[in-house]
Amino acid sequence: MKKLALISMLMVFAASAAFAQPDFDKVEVKVHPVAGSVYYLEGAGGNIGVFIGDDGVFLIDDQYAPLTEKIVAAIRTLSDEPIRFLINTHMHPDHTGGNENFGKMGTMIYGHDNVRTQMAKAEYTQTPPFITFGEDMSFHINGDKVYVFKTPDAHTNGDVYVLFENTNTIHTGDVYRTTSYPYIDTTNGGSFLGTIKAYDLLIELSDADTKIVPGHGVISNVADVRSFRDMLLVIRDRVQSSIDDGQTLEQIQAAGLTKEYDERWDSGRRIGSAKALLESAYMDMKP
Numbered sequence: 001m002k003k004l005a006l007i008s009m010l011m012v013f014a015a016s017a018a019f020a021q022p023d024f025d026k027v028e029v030k031v032h033p034v035a036g037s038v039y040y041l042e043g044a045g046g047n048i049g050v051f052i053g054d055d056g057v058f059l060i061d062d063q064y065a066p067l068t069e070k071i072v073a074a075i076r077t078l079s080d081e082p083i084r085f086l087i088n089t090h091m092h093p094d095h096t097g098g099n100e101n102f103g104k105m106g107t108m109i110y111g112h113d114n115v116r117t118q119m120a121k122a123e124y125t126q127t128p129p130f131i132t133f134g135e136d137m138s139f140h141i142n143g144d145k146v147y148v149f150k151t152p153d154a155h156t157n158g159d160v161y162v163l164f165e166n167t168n169t170i171h172t173g174d175v176y177r178t179t180s181y182p183y184i185d186t187t188n189g190g191s192f193l194g195t196i197k198a199y200d201l202l203i204e205l206s207d208a209d210t211k212i213v214p215g216h217g218v219i220s221n222v223a224d225v226r227s228f229r230d231m232l233l234v235i236r237d238r239v240q241s242s243i244d245d246g247q248t249l250e251q252i253q254a255a256g257l258t259k260e261y262d263e264r265w266d267s268g269r270r271i272g273s274a275k276a277l278l279e280s281a282y283m284d285m286k287p
């Protein structure tokens, strides 16, 4: 009995550690300009994209429910127009936690079909997007075309990029981050090799002036993404040759295959660690 209780306690810890919630009272929501009338908000959780104009406010992701008031206050420093549209770049609670609150305010919430189905499968308690789509959709608002489209399965199976044509800006959701190694959520359909394909696509879509807003971290350019992608190619090849040599996952994780990159990119936690990255690579390439 005692042992069972301990195990279930550990499981609760593991589940909450995956998306460890910050002390919301202390979180400050900061506005960062990106280009034209596109901004991003930094608070706790994924970077929120904000696009303002006469047609209304368009948002990308909404962090956690207890932060909605602070997020709305930050938006109100930019625009008094109604918050009409909200895209969920993927299912994770640090990007969808505000859905319920924004839904009640009348905001229309969109996401890929898999965001909704995978949130149900994973038994998330957050409100899923109301409107879902299979491949892509476009918003013709505020003097720009905002193109939202599915990437190869990468961080999850429901990832989208959001591209602002006139301002040459792309919000990547968590497919790309500058805070750690990519986190590949394999339990929710993410893929290491798909992540490389998604970076190839991002590079193809970008020119030297494109502003790339990551799910976590700071604005990047295509050269940053290219070197991040190239690092994954090196890691991919090393994992492949270890698999060819008959090594197990445990041996691969102990072999120091990422060592020259670890100081910069290994989060040391479950999300964004070298260990988790190698596991996701192994799962995609194992015989």
Ligand SMILES: [Zn+2]
Binding pocket: 090, 092, 095, 155, 174
């Ligand atoms: Zn995520």
